[in-house]
Amino acid sequence: MGKKRTIGFSRFSEVQTAWLFMAPGLILLALFTFWPIIFSLPLAFTNYSVIGETSFVGLENFKRAFADVDFIASIKNSLFYMIVVPFIQIISIFMAILVNRNIAGIKFFRTAYYIPVVTSMVAVAIIWGWLMSSNGVLNYLLMATGLISEKVNWLSDKDTALWALMFITLWKGLGYYMMIYLAGLQAVPTDCIEAAKIDGASNFQVIRKITIPLLKPYIFFCTLISLMGAIRVFDEVFVLTSGGPGNATLTSSVYIYQQGFEKFEFGFSSALGLIVSCIIMVFSIFVFVFNKKGGVNPY
Known part of the structure; x- marks a missing residue:
C-alpha cells in the first residue's frame, strides 16, 4: 500500500x-x-470605434465587407499567395534530404539554411527592399547577364510586386520547414530504405516510394501552418509595399490592420477578421480531409 x-x-x-x-x-x-x-466575436456585430458611441448593428459589418472592393481584392491576393505553399514544401523537403547526411561540414549548411528563419522579418524586408530596388543588386545582376534589358521596379510594379513578396516569403520560410522535415527524416526506419536499395531501387524511387509517404504526417503539419501563414501574411507586405501599388499587394491581414488601427473601425475590422478566420478554417478542413493517413502508423 x-x-x-x-x-x-x-x-x-x-x-x-x-x-x-x-x-x-x-x-x-x-x-x-x-x-x-x-472579445472580437461580439465586437464584429457592433460599430465600435473607440472614438464614437458603440451600438449593435447586426450583420451590417459583414454586408459592408462583401460589398467592399478593397476587401475582396485583399482576399484574392491572400488566396493567390497560397501558390507559394507547394513550392516551399517541395523545396524544403529536398533541402532536408540533402542535409540529412553524415558528411563533413553538414552542420554549417544546416545552420546557414536556418539563419533566415531567426532573422527579423523587418530586417529581411529592408534588405530585400534594397536588393529589389530599381538601382539594386538584383537588377544589376540580371542586366549584367542579359536576362533583362532595362531596370525593373520589382516592388513598385503591380505586375511584379506580389510575386516579389511571395519570393521573399519563400526564401525566409525554407529553413523552418527544412528543420521539421529533417526531424521527420531522422525518424524514418533505415531498414526500409536499405531493403529497397538491396532490391534495386534508385535514390529517386526510394524518395518517392518510401521517404515521402513516411513523411506524410510532417507534410500535413507543414502544409497546414504554411497555408495559414500564406493567408495571414502581413510583415513583408506592410514593411515593403503597405498593400501598394494600388491594391496589387493588399492582403487581408494588412487591410484588417488598416481598418482597425488606422481608421479605428474595430467593429468592422473584427468582422473582417472573422471572415478570414472562416476562410482559413475551410482550407484547414480541406487539408485534414486529404491527409488522413500517412507515416509509419496511420492517424
Whole structure:
C-alpha cells in the first residue's frame, strides 16, 4: 500500500510540475490570444470605434465587407499567395534530404539554411527592399547577364510586386520547414530504405516510394501552418509595399490592420477578421480531409 501511495504521489507531483512550467505560457496565451479572440466575436456585430458611441448593428459589418472592393481584392491576393505553399514544401523537403547526411561540414549548411528563419522579418524586408530596388543588386545582376534589358521596379510594379513578396516569403520560410522535415527524416526506419536499395531501387524511387509517404504526417503539419501563414501574411507586405501599388499587394491581414488601427473601425475590422478566420478554417478542413493517413502508423 505504501508503495502505491508513493507512486501516486510521484505522478501527482509530475502533473503539478508540468502545469507549473506551462503556466506562464498559458497565461500569456489567455491574455493575448484567447481573450482577444473571444472579445472580437461580439465586437464584429457592433460599430465600435473607440472614438464614437458603440451600438449593435447586426450583420451590417459583414454586408459592408462583401460589398467592399478593397476587401475582396485583399482576399484574392491572400488566396493567390497560397501558390507559394507547394513550392516551399517541395523545396524544403529536398533541402532536408540533402542535409540529412553524415558528411563533413553538414552542420554549417544546416545552420546557414536556418539563419533566415531567426532573422527579423523587418530586417529581411529592408534588405530585400534594397536588393529589389530599381538601382539594386538584383537588377544589376540580371542586366549584367542579359536576362533583362532595362531596370525593373520589382516592388513598385503591380505586375511584379506580389510575386516579389511571395519570393521573399519563400526564401525566409525554407529553413523552418527544412528543420521539421529533417526531424521527420531522422525518424524514418533505415531498414526500409536499405531493403529497397538491396532490391534495386534508385535514390529517386526510394524518395518517392518510401521517404515521402513516411513523411506524410510532417507534410500535413507543414502544409497546414504554411497555408495559414500564406493567408495571414502581413510583415513583408506592410514593411515593403503597405498593400501598394494600388491594391496589387493588399492582403487581408494588412487591410484588417488598416481598418482597425488606422481608421479605428474595430467593429468592422473584427468582422473582417472573422471572415478570414472562416476562410482559413475551410482550407484547414480541406487539408485534414486529404491527409488522413500517412507515416509509419496511420492517424
